[in-house]
Amino acid sequence: MDKVTLLLSLAFALFTIGLLGVIVRRNVLVMLMCMELMLNGVNLSLVTFAHQMGSTVGAVLVFLVFVVATAEIAIAIPIVLLLVRNKRTLDLAAYTELKG
Amino acid sequence: MKLLALIPLLPLAGFLLNGLLGRRLGNGFVSAVGCGLPVLAFLATVKCAFDLAAGGYTPLSETAYTWAVVGESRFEVSFWFDRLTAAMALIVTGVGSLIHVYSTGYMKEDPGYARFFAYLNLFLFFMLLLVLGRSMLILFVGWEGVGLASYLLIGFWFDDPEKAAAGKKAFVTNRVGDAGFLLGMFVLYATFGTLEMDRINAAFGAATLPAVSASLVGILLFVGATGKSAQIPLHVWLPDAMAGPTPVSALIHAATMVTAGVYLVARMSGIYLVAPEASNVVAVIGVLTAFFAATIAVVQTDIKRVLAYSTVSQLGLMFVALGVGAYGVAIFHVYTHAFFKACLFLGAGAVIHSLGGEQDIRKMGGLAKRIPITFWTFAIATAAIAGIPPLAGFFSKDEILWFAYASGAGGSTWLWALAALTALLTAFYMFRLLWLTFLGASRMDPQVEHHVHESPPAMTGVLAVLAVLSAVGGFFALPHFLEPQLALPTVQPERASMQTPLVALAIAIGFAGLALAAWFYARGGERAARLAPSLAPIQRVLAGKYYIDELYAAVIGRPLGWVSEHVFLRLGDRVLLDGTLNGLAALASRTAGLFGRVQTGSLHLYAFLVLLGSLVCLAWVWRHV
Numbered sequence: 001m002d003k004v005t006l007l008l009s010l011a012f013a014l015f016t017i018g019l020l021g022v023i024v025r026r027n028v029l030v031m032l033m034c035m036e037l038m039l040n041g042v043n044l045s046l047v048t049f050a051h052q053m054g055s056t057v058g059a060v061l062v063f064l065v066f067v068v069a070t071a072e073i074a075i076a077i078p079i080v081l082l083l084v085r086n087k088r089t090l091d092l093a094a095y096t097e098l099k100g
Numbered sequence: 101m102k103l104l105a106l107i108p109l110l111p112l113a114g115f116l117l118n119g120l121l122g123r124r125l126g127n128g129f130v131s132a133v134g135c136g137l138p139v140l141a142f143l144a145t146v147k148c149a150f151d152l153a154a155g156g157y158t159p160l161s162e163t164a165y166t167w168a169v170v171g172e173s174r175f176e177v178s179f180w181f182d183r184l185t186a187a188m189a190l191i192v193t194g195v196g197s198l199i200h201v202y203s204t205g206y207m208k209e210d211p212g213y214a215r216f217f218a219y220l221n222l223f224l225f226f227m228l229l230l231v232l233g234r235s236m237l238i239l240f241v242g243w244e245g246v247g248l249a250s251y252l253l254i255g256f257w258f259d260d261p262e263k264a265a266a267g268k269k270a271f272v273t274n275r276v277g278d279a280g281f282l283l284g285m286f287v288l289y290a291t292f293g294t295l296e297m298d299r300i301n302a303a304f305g306a307a308t309l310p311a312v313s314a315s316l317v318g319i320l321l322f323v324g325a326t327g328k329s330a331q332i333p334l335h336v337w338l339p340d341a342m343a344g345p346t347p348v349s350a351l352i353h354a355a356t357m358v359t360a361g362v363y364l365v366a367r368m369s370g371i372y373l374v375a376p377e378a379s380n381v382v383a384v385i386g387v388l389t390a391f392f393a394a395t396i397a398v399v400q401t402d403i404k405r406v407l408a409y410s411t412v413s414q415l416g417l418m419f420v421a422l423g424v425g426a427y428g429v430a431i432f433h434v435y436t437h438a439f440f441k442a443c444l445f446l447g448a449g450a451v452i453h454s455l456g457g458e459q460d461i462r463k464m465g466g467l468a469k470r471i472p473i474t475f476w477t478f479a480i481a482t483a484a485i486a487g488i489p490p491l492a493g494f495f496s497k498d499e500i501l502w503f504a505y506a507s508g509a510g511g512s513t514w515l516w517a518l519a520a521l522t523a524l525l526t527a528f529y530m531f532r533l534l535w536l537t538f539l540g541a542s543r544m545d546p547q548v549e550h551h552v553h554e555s556p557p558a559m560t561g562v563l564a565v566l567a568v569l570s571a572v573g574g575f576f577a578l579p580h581f582l583e584p585q586l587a588l589p590t591v592q593p594e595r596a597s598m599q600t601p602l603v604a605l606a607i608a609i610g611f612a613g614l615a616l617a618a619w620f621y622a623r624g625g626e627r628a629a630r631l632a633p634s635l636a637p638i639q640r641v642l643a644g645k646y647y648i649d650e651l652y653a654a655v656i657g658r659p660l661g662w663v664s665e666h667v668f669l670r671l672g673d674r675v676l677l678d679g680t681l682n683g684l685a686a687l688a689s690r691t692a693g694l695f696g697r698v699q700t701g702s703l704h705l706y707a708f709l710v711l712l713g714s715l716v717c718l719a720w721v722w723r724h725v
Contacts (some may be wrong), residue, residue, distance in 0.1 A: 022707050031703075048319030 007048040014041030102164040104179040108228035110141040114221035122214025134217030135200045142193035177720030180234035188231040192318040203347040205558035223249035236295040245258020254344040273337040277327015284320030301370025309445040318378025325361030341403040366427040383423020390416025394525035399642040425509035425589035428579035436492035440484040443566035447478035466542035474558045477567035479552040484570040487525035495574035508590040533622040658679035
C-alpha cells in the first residue's frame with residue numbers, strides 16, 4: 001500500500017466516522033465535533049491530491065479552508081450555547097419545533 | 101409675443117381657477133373668471149385676425165413647445181392661424197363667450213355652478229386647440245378633449261342615470277369615428293413622415309401625387325368626422341346629448357364642437373380635391389343625413405330634440421357642400437348656423453327656464469305675449485334657419501343648394517333635389533315648432549302658466565345679440581373671404597344660367613314651409629289633427645327615429661353583450677384567469693402539504709437525507725463520468 005492510498009483511506013475513514021457521528025449521535029456538541037472530523041477528512045484528501053500533483057495552490061487552499069472552518073465554529077458554538085441556555089439540555093431531540 | 105398660444109391658454113386658466121378654487125370663492129368669482137377669460141380669448145383672436153390682415157394674410161405660425169424629436173421627425177405643439185382658422189376661432193370664442201354669459205343666468209340656481217363653468221372653459225380650451233393646431237396631432241388632442249368635455253357636460257346632472265347614460269353613448273359612439281380618424285393619421289404619417297396639415301395639403305397639391313390613395317385617407321378621416329359631426333351611421337348620440345344643460349346643447353352640440361368634422365374636412369381639403377370618390381361619399385352621406393334627420397324632426401315633441409335633429413340635418417347640408425368641393429360655403433354655413441342655432445337653443449333654454457323645466461311642446465302654446473323678447477329672437481332665428489331672405493341662413497343655404505346643383509366637382513340634380521326637400525322640411529318643422537311653442541292657445545298646466553316669466557337680462561341680452569347676428573350675419577361674404585385659401589369649385593357651364601331661378605326657388609321653399617306650417621297649425625292645429633290618423637304608421641316610424649337605436653342594439657349591442665357575458669366573463673375571466681390562478685395556488689398548497697411532512701424538525705433525519713442525496717449524486721456521477 002503506497003503512501004497516497006494510505007492517506008486517502010485515512011481521509012475516507014475520518015469522513016465516514018464524522019458522517020456516522022452526525023447521523024447517530026444526539027449530543028449537539030458531539031455532532032459539531034463530528035462535522036469537524038468530516039471537514040478534516042476532506043482537507044486531508046485535498047492536501048494529498050495537491051501533493052500528488054505537485055501543486056502548491058492546493059496546499060495553500062487548505063489553509064483557507066481552516067480559516068473558514070474556524071469562522072464557522074465561532075458561529076456554531078454560540079448557537080449551541082444559546083440553545084442550551086433555552087432548554088438546559090444538549091439533547092437534539094428537544095429541539096424539534098421547526099417542522100412543517 | 102406669443103399671442104396664438106395665449107388664445108387656448110386663457111380658457112385653460114379659467115378651467116383651473118374655477119375647477120380648483122371656484123367652489124370656495126363663490127359664484128361672483130366663478131362668473132367673472134368663467135366669462136372674462138373667454139372674452140379675453142375672443143379679443144386675442146380678434147387681435148390675431150388683425151395681425152393676419154396686416155401681414156397680407158400670410159399664415160401666422162407659432163411653436164409653443166417641442167414635444168418630442170424622434171430621428172428626423174419633430175413633434176411640436178405649434179399653432180397655425182390662417183383665414184380658415186380665423187373664421188373658426190372667431191366663431192368659437194365669440195359664440196362661446198356669449199353662451200358663457202347666458203349661462204350665468206341659466207345656471208344661477210344650480211349647485212354645480214363652479215363645476216359647470218370649469219367644464220365650459222375646458223371645452224373652449226380643447227376646441228381652440230382643435231382649430232388652432234398646425235399638426236393633426238394637436239388637432240387630435242383637441243378632438244378628443246372636446247369629446248371629453250362633451251361627455252362631462254352631457255352627464256352634468258350625473259345623478260340621473262339616463263343623463264349619465266347619454267354621456268356614455270356620446271363618448272362610445274365617438275370612439276368608433278375616432279378609430280377611423282386615427283387610421284387616417286397613421287396612413288398620412290407613414291407616407292409623409294409629418295402630420296402638419298399645411299404640408300400634407302401641399303403634398304397632395306403637388307404635381308407628382310404622393311404614393312398613397314387620397315380616397316382611402318379621405319374616407320378614413322371622414323369616418324372620424326361622421327362621429328364628431330353626427331352623420332349617418334354615427335348620428336345616434338347627438339339627440340340623446342340633449343340631456344345636458346341647454347347652454348351646453350347650444351355651445352357644444354350645435355354651434356361649435358359638432359362642426360369640428362366640417363372643419364376637419366375643410367382643413368384637409370387638399371386631400372379631398374384629388375379624391376373624387378371620397379368627396380362623393382361625403383356628399384351622399386351628408387345629403388342622406390340631412391334628409392332623414394329632417395323627417396324625424398317633423399314629428400318630435402320635445403323642443404330640444406326638434407332642434408337636435410335640425411342640427412344633425414344642417415350638419416348634413418354642410419357635408420353636402422364639402423362633398424361638392426365648396427369648402428368655403430360649408431364654413432359659411434357653420435358660421436351662420438352657429439348664430440341662429442345657438443339663438444334657437446338658448447331661446448329654447450329660456451322657454452324651459454320660464455316654464456320651470458317643461459320641454460314638451462304639446463304642453464306649451466301662446467307664450468308669445470308672455471315672454472316677448474324670447475319669442476321675437478326665436479322667431480328671427482327660426483326665419484333664418486328656414487332660409488327666409490335676407491336673414492343669415494338664406495345666404496349660406498342658398499349657396500349650398502346652388503353648388504349641390506351646379507358644382508363641377510360632383511353637383512347633380514338629385515343631390516340638389518334632396519337638399520331642397522330638406523330645406524322645405526326644415527322650414528316646415530321650424531315654423532311648426534314656433535307655432536306650437538309660442539302661438540295659438542295655451543296648453544300649459546295652470547300651475548305652470550301662473551309662473552311664466554321672462555328670463556333675466558343676462559339671458560335675453562345674449563338672445564338679442566344672437567338674433568341680430570342671425571339676421572345680418574349673412575351679409576359678410578365668408579366664402580369670398582376664404583376663397584384665396586379654399587377655392588370654390590368651378591360651375592358646370594350648362595347649368596350656370598340656372599342660378600337666378602334656383603335662388604327664387606330657394607326663397608319660395610322657405611315661404612312654402614312657413615305657409616305649410618301655418619296652414620296645419622294655425623287654428624289650434626285642427627288640420628294637423630285631422631290628418632294625423634291617416635299618417636299614423638309613418639308617424640310611428642319617424643317618432644321611433646327609424647328604429648336605428650333598436651337596430652344597433654340588436655345587431656351590435658346584443659351580440660357584444662352575449663360575447664362579453666359568455667366568452668369574456670364566464671370563459672375568459674372565471675374559467676381561464678381565475679381558474680389558472682386558483683389552480684396554481686391549489687397546486688402550491690398541495691405540494692407544500694406533501695413536502696411539509698418531511699419537515700419533522702429532527703436534525704438527524706435531515707442529515708440522513710443529505711447523506712442520501714449525496715450518495716445519489718455520487719452514484720450519478722459514477723455512472724455518467
